[in-house]
Amino acid sequence: MKIQFKKHSVLPGFGITLGFTLLYLSLIVLIPLSGLFFKTSQISWNEFWHIATGERVLYSYKLTFGCSLIAATINMFFGLLVAWVLVRYPFPFKKIVDASIDLPFALPTAVAGIALTDLYSVNGWIGKLLDRAHIQAAFTPLGILIALTFIGLPFVVRVVQPVLQDLDKAEEEAALSLGAGRFSTFFRVILPEIWPAILTGFTLAFARALGEYGSVIFIAGNMPMKTEITTLLIVTKLEQYDYAGATAIAIVMLLVSFALLLTINVLQWWSRSRHTFTTAQELQ
Amino acid sequence: MTESRFIRYLLLSVALLFLGLFLFVPLATVFTRALEKGGDVYWEAIRNPDTWSAIRLTVLASVIAVLLNLIFGVAAAWAIAKFDFIGKNILISLIDLPFAVSPVVSGLIYVLLFGLQGVWGPWLLEHNIKIIFAVPGIVLATTFVTFPFVARELIPLLQAQGTEEEEAAVVLGANGWQTFWKVTLPNMKWGLLYGLILTNARAMGEFGAVSVVSGHIRGETNTIPLHVEILYNEYNYAAAFAVASLLAALALVTLAIKSYVEWKSEL
Amino acid sequence: MSIDVKNLNKKFGAFVAVNNVSFHVKTGSLTAILGPSGSGKSTLLRIISGLETADSGEIHLTGAESTYQSVKDRNVGFVFQHYALFKHMTVAENIAFGLNVRKRNREETRERVQELLHLVQLEGLDKRYPSQLSGGQKQRVALARALAPRPQVLLLDEPFGALDAKVRDELREWITHLHKETNVTTLFVTHDQHEALEIADRILVMNKGSIEQEGTALDIFDHPASHFVAQFVGETNYIEASLCEPELVCWGSFKFSVNGYKMGDKIRIYFRPNDVYVSPTPETLQVKGVITETRFRGPLIELTLDIGEDKFITALIPKGVALASGYKKGEEVFLGITAFHSFRV
Secondary structure (H helix, E strand, C coil): CCCCCECCCCCCCHHHHHHHHHHHHHHHHHHHHHHHHHHHHCCCHHHHHHHHCCHHHHHHHHHHHHHHHHHHHHHHHHHHHHHHHHHHCCCCCHHHHHHHCCHHHHCCHHHHHHHHHHHHCCCCHHHHHHHHCCCCCCCCHHHHHHHHHHHHHHHHHHHHHHHHHHCCHHHHHHHHHCCCCHHHHHHHHHHHHHHHHHHHHHHHHHHHHHHCCHHHHHHHCCCCCCCCCHHHHHHHHHHCCCHHHHHHHHHHHHHHHHHHHHHHHHHHHHHHHHHCHHHHHHCC | CCCCHHHHHHHHHHHHHHHHHHHHHHHHHHHHHHHCCCHHHHHHHHHCHHHHHHHHHHHHHHHHHHHHHHHHHHHHHHHHHHCCECCHHHHHHHHHHHHHCCHHHHHHHHHHHHCCCCCCHHHHHHCCCCCCCCHHHHHHHHHHHCCCHHHHHHHHHHHHHCCHHHHHHHHCCCCHHHHHHHHHHHHHHHHHHHHHHHHHHHHHHCCHHHHHHHCCCCCCCCCHHHHHHHHHHCCCHHHHHHHHHHHHHHHHHHHHHHHHHHHHHHC | CCEEEEEEEEEECCEEEEEEEEEEECCCCEEEEECCCCCCHHHHHHHHHCCCCCCEEEEEECCEECCCCCHHHHCEEEEECCECCCCCCCHHHHHHHHHHCCCCCHHHHHHHHHHHHHHCCCCCCCCCCHHHCCHHHHHHHHHHHHHCCCCCEEEEECCCCCCCHHHHHHHHHHHHHHHHHHCCEEEEEECCHHHHHHHCCEEEEEECCEEEEEECHHHHHHCCCCHHHHHHCCCCEEEEEEEEECCEEEECCEEEECCCCCCCCCEEEEECHHHEEEECCCCCCCEEEEEEEEEEECCEEEEEEECCCCCEEEEEEEHHHHHHHCCCCCCEEEEEECCCEEEEC
């Protein structure tokens, strides 16, 4: 039996649109990205290992991954809370609050960076209060955490919100009618349903935080071995014309990102397969 | 059938406090700090020729990136949503790729291709073509980071709409262009607008990728976000926040249009 | 304006959707393709319209070879199951679409739209959008849109599938009327036998990609050509038995005269519930049954009868007769079968 590349359709334009898509994708994304791997292949394995696991680099990984993980976790809890409140409770100016969730997507990272730095530095509105409690936020890992929490804020909310919205009220009512309390209803009925969405949101926020640059560099202080994140280290190496160094670290970051992208796809597939198994039947 | 009043108020307060602290206070900071020193200082910062050249460059790079990604997004959505072919899911994942790449790495890949030590660096130098530390590099980096937006918006939309309306148009005698212009385009106009404003917001605000390829030459290769950085690092806070307030205002306009489009397309 | 289909075949991967199908649809007729879902009837319709291509075979529209003609050039009217109205266009714009893309002059288009609005009884709704219409109205707009460019043939894919029962009955009647008025050769696909039996001049019964029988409603109901048709069209009972004498099938005390079978053949006898004669007295009847259930079905009463050996059959009898005889659950009655069909298994 002959395997057909494309199913028959009366609509025109397949060849030209797919051709253009592939060409443009190659020119803008695939060829430039493969350049990174090409450049890496010019460095010997020993050299690569030496750069990618240097002391300062290792520290930056620890800092970046640690802060990103904590920030994503914070966003997981608060994101779920915000999504819950937005879906379930009425309150004034709800539409505006809902729209403003996307602010971290829309606000340029540099603007967020200087605003947060200003707020949390010793003279800032919040920094002053924290200073009284002898907590320093700006120019410490805590500052990095704040910036990463800001930029990852929308992910969990926006992924969980629609799932929570579509949740079948009848299931909850069934649980309640069977004598389950609010708490056990939440943990046994609601949470299992929205869990894939929460995990997807968490992974998205984590992935975004790992690669973040603009909002962090202002508030971090950028001291090597103290508050230097990995993306900054790449830029520093570039500015010193250490292309091999920058490339090696970038490859590590890129591979981690791809692994996370894969995870997100799997999670979304999982989430979808739970919620749309009926449509498969409708399609016969 | 809901939580007790106390729990509800508690959850609501905690959620709003969190949002207030992380969203509204930083946003308010931008505008108060921008106007703190009075209107004159604000206008001075905006009217500065370096600011103007940054605005011009940002608009230029965004317009090009938006147009390119618009054409690409529509073509990709048409091919992917209206036809069945092998390898479709891989193609969708590849289109998403730039989302997974750190902005800094996005800039780096172009430096590695077109920079002095890059793959095509020597050839470009010989022919006196400058891409890195020049406008073409900024346009490329901006295009890369905004690459998936329009396509991402349109593909699920067109997939959900199916092909029945297009088939109906073809049976009624419409040719390919007529089908696209009269049937497909009107059906995706809101998704298209949505994708456009998101692309534009990201393009104008991009920092990391552009920072890597720009070279930070004042009045020449500075975009608005880079200009903000320079002013801030020079301790010229009032001017930095004044210019930043332009971007913050753009973000607010973007959110407003976005909400309007969502509301419209739900009707 | 006839349709001729010759030796048409279509596979999707390993699945045979259309299997060597040939038929002829007369000019001006109203023909139904009746079959269960997955029988290939919609695929067949889409191939005739040109939306799908056949692997092999020929299609002639109005006698002209159309197999390789583009959809555009075939000039067929197609009504989609879910109407596929253009959501962003008004009713009038929807109807005018086929004329506008052909660059007809404006006055002519306007007149034709008015004419069609009148024909489908939607005058005054021309400025509405599809979302503001009921299901039945949408269906009528879809019909008007398909008819506007004066197609050679009209193809309808499950035209009433998405409507509720009452609207469906109304539209059924209306479409026969519309067909008489326009006289366009019409081919429609349905899984609903009542729809096919009621309005079609001719019916093609399809199963697993093949045509099982072609004929008028009466032919198909009274003379089913296969097991499938006997079971699929109308209600039926069957019993399975073999010859006990040449030309006689026996099952319990039932006896059926047949011919053309050999001893040892497994034979299925089909008979409709309305062909079961029930009497409280033996008369000349040999067979006994016990009523296990009675069900009220409007003018008829449905009896479920235990005829032994764990076999249950149903019989439909007029309500008056049933009441006069006072049939009750558990009562013994006498049975006769007035008409049946037999097939070799």
